[in-house]
Amino acid sequence: MNSALPLYVEGIGLLGPGLPDWDAAQPVLRGEAAHQFAPTQLAPPARLPPAERRRAGPVIRLAMGVADAAVAHAGADPSTLATVFTSSGGEGANCHSLCEALAVPNPLISPTRFTNSVHNAAAGYWHIAVASQASSTSLCAHDGSFGAGLLEAAASVHADGQPLLLVAYDLPYPQPLHAKRPIAENFGLALLLAPMRTPRSLAALRVQPVAAGSAQSACADASLEALRSGIPAAAALPLLQALALRATATLQLHCLDDLALQVEVAPC
Numbered sequence: 032m033n034s035a036l037p038l039y040v041e042g043i044g045l046l047g048p049g050l051p052d053w054d055a056a057q058p059v060l061r062g063e064a065a066h067q068f069a070p071t072q073l074a075p076p077a078r079l080p081p082a083e084r085r086r087a088g089p090v091i092r093l094a095m096g097v098a099d100a101a102v103a104h105a106g107a108d109p110s111t112l113a114t115v116f117t118s119s120g121g122e123g124a125n126c127h128s129l130c131e132a133l134a135v136p137n138p139l140i141s142p143t144r145f146t147n148s149v150h151n152a153a154a155g156y157w158h159i160a161v162a163s164q165a166s167s168t169s170l171c172a173h174d175g176s177f178g179a180g181l182l183e184a185a186a187s188v189h190a191d192g193q194p195l196l197l198v199a200y201d202l203p204y205p206q207p208l209h210a211k212r213p214i215a216e217n218f219g220l221a222l223l224l225a226p227m228r229t230p231r232s233l234a235a236l237r238v239q240p241v242a243a244g245s246a247q248s249a250c251a252d253a254s255l256e257a258l259r260s261g262i263p264a265a266a267a268l269p270l271l272q273a274l275a276l277r278a279t280a281t282l283q284l285h286c287l288d289d290l291a292l293q294v295e296v297a298p299c
Contacts, residue, residue: 035237035238035239035295036185036189036237037235037236037237038184038185038188038189038224038225038226038235038236038238039224039225039226039227039228039229039232039233039234039235039236039299040222040223040224040232040233040234040235040236040274041104041105041107041194041223041224041225041229041231041232041233042100042101042102042103042104042105042106042107042221042222042223042231042233043100043101043104043220043221043222043223043233043271043274044096044097044098044099044100044101044102044104044219044220044221044222045097045100045219045220045221045271046071046073046093046096046097046100046217046218046219046220047071047216047217047218047219047220047258047262047265048068048069048070048071048215048216048217048218048258049066049067049068049069049254050066051069051072052100053100053104056271056275057275059255060255060268060271060272060274060275060276061272061275061276062251062252065254066252066254066255067254068254070216071093071216071217071218073089073092073093073096073217074092074096075087075092076091076092076095076096076099076156076160077099078095078099078160078161079091079095079156079160083156086143087156088122088124088125088147089124089202089217090118090121090122090124090147090152090153090200090202091147091152091153091156093200093202093217093219094116094118094153094154094156094157094198094200094219095153095156095157095160096219097198097200097219097220097221098114098157098196098198098221100221101196101198101221101222101223102196102221102223104223105223105231106231107194107223109157109161109163109196110161110162110163110165111163111165111194112161112163112165112194112195112196112223113165113166113167113187113191113193113194113195113196114154114157114158114163114165114166114167114168114195114196114197114198115167115168115169115170115180115183115184115187115195115196115197115198116151116153116154116157116167116168116169116170116180116198116199116200117169117170117171117172117176117177117179117180117183117197117198117199117200117264118150118153118169118171118176118199118200118201118263118264119171119172119173119174119176119201119214119263119264120171120201120202120204120212120214120263121148121149121150121152121153121171122147122148122149122150122152122153123202123203123204123205123208124202124204124205125144125145125147125148126148126208127204127205127208128141128144129144129145129148132144150169150171151167151169153169153198153200154167154169154198157198166187166191168183168187170183172286172287173263174263174266174285175263175266175284175285175286175287175288175290176199176201176263176264177199177263177264177266177267177284178266178284178285178286178287178291178292179286179287179292180197180199181197181222181238181284181292181294182238182240182286182292184197184222184224185224185236185238188224188225188226189226192226193226194223194224194225194226195223195224196221196222196223196224197221197222197223197224198219198220198221199219199220199221199264199267200217200218200219200220200264201214201217201218201219201262201263201264201265202214202217203215203216203217213261214261214262214263215257215258215261215262216258216261216262218258218262218264218265219264220264220267220271224236228299232299233274233277233298233299234273234274234277234296234297234298234299235296235297235298235299236294236295236296237294237295238292238293238294238295239292239293240286240290240291240292240293241283241290241291241292241293242289242290242291243285243286243287243288243289243290243291244291245283245291246283247266247283247284247285247291248269248282248283248284249269250268250269250272255268255272266284266285267284269282269284270282270284270294270296273296274296277298278296278298279296279297279298280295280296281293281294281295281296282294282295282296
């Protein structure tokens with residue numbers, strides 16, 4: 032693990048059931064308050080023009096909401112930031128609508144729905160909204176999507192030597208897709224990661240892929256563990272708990288079938 036290069040957490044955005052933002056979530060993550068399940072409230076993205084804001088679907092609202100929160104927490108300029116967006120399923124609602132349209136004679140396909148159905152739609156909306164021409168990667172690795180996104184983000188930070196915004200999010204599918212791929216609720220988080228320590232650094236992370244085998248890190252609280260095991264993006268909860276506790280920890284996160292991600296956390 033000592034061979035892994037460090038990266039530093041500068042800002043955090045969080046939105047999920049009973050976790051309305053990072054500030055409100057910290058006592059729950061530290062075990063100082065009980066987690067109370069409540070539906071995730073998605074606000075229209077303030078960065079978008081009014082017409083686009085009204086049309087923004089749940090994926091855009093969730094991803095842009097946590098991205099905005101992390102950038103504000105870090106006091107960063109979003110127009111300068113490269114990004115990694117990671118999700119196990121992306122925009123299920125628009126894909127469902129396209130499937131419905133294709134299932135009837137003489138289907139009419141909405142160009143807007145098609146544009147919003149692609150996996151990098153959230154990244155596209157974000158970069159346009161913040162006028163960023165920095166690089167962006169959108170990826171999917173099924174239940175290991177958060178781990179794969181964190182690995183990609185760590186590699187990019189050290190390859191480019193620049194801060195990067197990692198955004199992870201998952202939402203339930205409509206039926207009948209939900210029956211085949213059940214996701215419990217909306218959950219999103221964003222981490223602003225930097226290659227060097229600054230006065231704003233919250234914690235140092237050392238990230239290294241390892242062979243899968245050991246058990247994934249879990250949450251002791253049963254309600255939080257239900258989120259972690261029921262929503263792919265919520266696999267980040269053990270890391271978020273360590274960040275909230277300002278604790279030193281070594282975590283193992285699912286990444287790919289034969290690959291896990293070992294994450295060493297040390298408070299700054």
